[in-house]
Amino acid sequence: MKKTLAVISATGLLSIGLIAGSATAANATLGACPSSYFCGWFDLTYTGNGPYGSAGDMFYIGLVPNDQITSVYNHGVSSNIRAYADANYTGSSLFVGRGSAIADLRNYSFNDVITSFQWV
Secondary structure, three states, rough: OOOEOOOOHHHHHHHHHHHHHOOHHHHHEEEEEOOOOEEOOOOOHHEOOOOOOEEEEEOOOOOOOOOOOOOEEEEOOOEEEEEEEEOOOEEEEEEEOOEEEEOOOOHHOOOOOOOEEEEE
8 A cells, every 4th residue: 555644834844843953953954955956864853964865856866865864855946845765756655845844754654764756
């Protein structure tokens, strides 16, 4: 059975970010993600190795970040993201709205799961 998860609004995510750490620290690390990119980090609250990202679809994110992403940010300018557990945009998926950030993918049962993503 295919499982799809939805992400709450960017405003709601800011509240989650404030619980996990200071907004200033989160904003500083989110700033490392270039405009028009979807980025991921190995650790909570946009820290650790990263950001790993792309402005285009990724049918396979690569050996190093594969199944190691714990926090994400959609810094896209016009599109949302659907991240997938498996290569070639298959398996369970997670929707990340434009401008949304998730400081802890464990809250969505998607920690260390992302293998591919596409702009939708």
